[in-house]
Amino acid sequence: xxxxxxxxDCTCEDACFGFGRECACIFVxxxxxxxxxxxxxxxxxxxxxxxxxxxxxxxxxxxxxxGISTRKATILRLAKLLGAMSAPDIAIPVRNAGERLSLKxxxxxxxxxxxxxxxxxxxxxxxVAKK
Numbered sequence: 012x013x014x015x016x017x018x019x020d021c022t023c024e025d026a027c028f029g030f031g032r033e034c035a036c037i038f039v040x041x042x043x044x045x046x047x048x049x050x051x052x053x054x055x056x057x058x059x060x061x062x063x064x065x066x067x068x069x070x071x072x073x074x075x076x077x078g079i080s081t082r083k084a085t086i087l088r089l090a091k092l093l094g095a096m097s098a099p100d101i102a103i104p105v106r107n108a109g110e111r112l113s114l115k116x117x118x119x120x121x122x123x124x125x126x127x128x129x130x131x132x133x134x135x136x137x138x139v140a141k142k
Contacts (some may be wrong), residue, residue, distance in 0.1 A: 014049065015050035016047065016048065016049065016069050018038040018040070018046055018047065018078045018117055018118070019050065019117075020050070020052075021036050021038035021052070021078060021080065022036055022080040022115075023035070023036055023052075023054075023081065023082035024080075024082075025036065026050060026052040026054070027052055027054035027082070029055035030055060030056040031054055031055025031056040031097070031125075032055060032082065032083050033054070033055040033082065033083050033084050033085065033088060033111075034052065034053070034054045034055065034080075034081065034082045034083070034084060035052065035053050035079070035080075035081045035082075035084040035088055035089050036050060036052040036053075036079070036080045036081070037050070037051050037052075037077055037079050037092060037093070037096065037124075038050050038051075038076070038077060038078035038079070039051065039069065039071065039075065039076075039077050039096070040076035040077065040118070041073075043075075045100050048076075048106065051092070051096070053088060053091070053092045064113045068095055068096070069095065069096045069097075070096075070097075070098040071096050071097055071098060071121050072098055073097070073098075073099065073120065073121050073122035073125070073132065074120055074121070074122065075120065075121045076118060076120065077112070077117070077119065077120070077124060078116060078117045078118060078119065079098075079114050079115070079116050079119070079120055079124050080114070080115050081110075081112055081113055081114060081115075082113055083111045084106070084111065084112055084113075085101055085109060085110065085111055085112075085135070086107045086108055086109070086110050086112060086128060086129060086130070087103060087108050087109070087125075088122070089112060089128055089130075089135075090103045090128075090130055093121070093124065093125060093128075095123070095132060096121070097121060097132075098133070099134075100130050100132075100133040100135075101125060101130050101131065101132060101133065102130065102131045102132075102133050103130060103131075104129065104130075104131065107129045110129070112128055112129075114127065114128065119131035
């Protein structure tokens with residue numbers, strides 16, 4: 012099995028070809044510079060070749076470098092994938108949940124992708140001591 016470890020190959024066309032029309036692929040860069048990293052995809056049908064399915068929460072900061080390729084992915088599908096990667100919690104505005112999105116962004120940040128897709132980062136509330 013060919014591993015997808017290049018951001019140019021971490022696309023719905025390459026990783027999810029033949030696995031349905033709805034797809035979201037995210038390339039997580041390793042470090043601040045360079046092209047090394049890992050590709051994670053969620054296709055409509057299971058079994059993308061070479062892409063890794065996300066099996067554990069990654070806990071990426073909002074400034075983490077990523078690339079994204081989506082094809083007719085619902086905001087809900089994208090939010091599930093981004094939520095499994097993001098350290099902060101992500102919310103979906105209810106009016107947007109069924110919308111479909113096609114994005115292609117390379118070498119951007121998790122925060123930018125969340126913003127572009129209409130998702131919202133939830134701020135953690137600090138516990139206030141009662142007097």
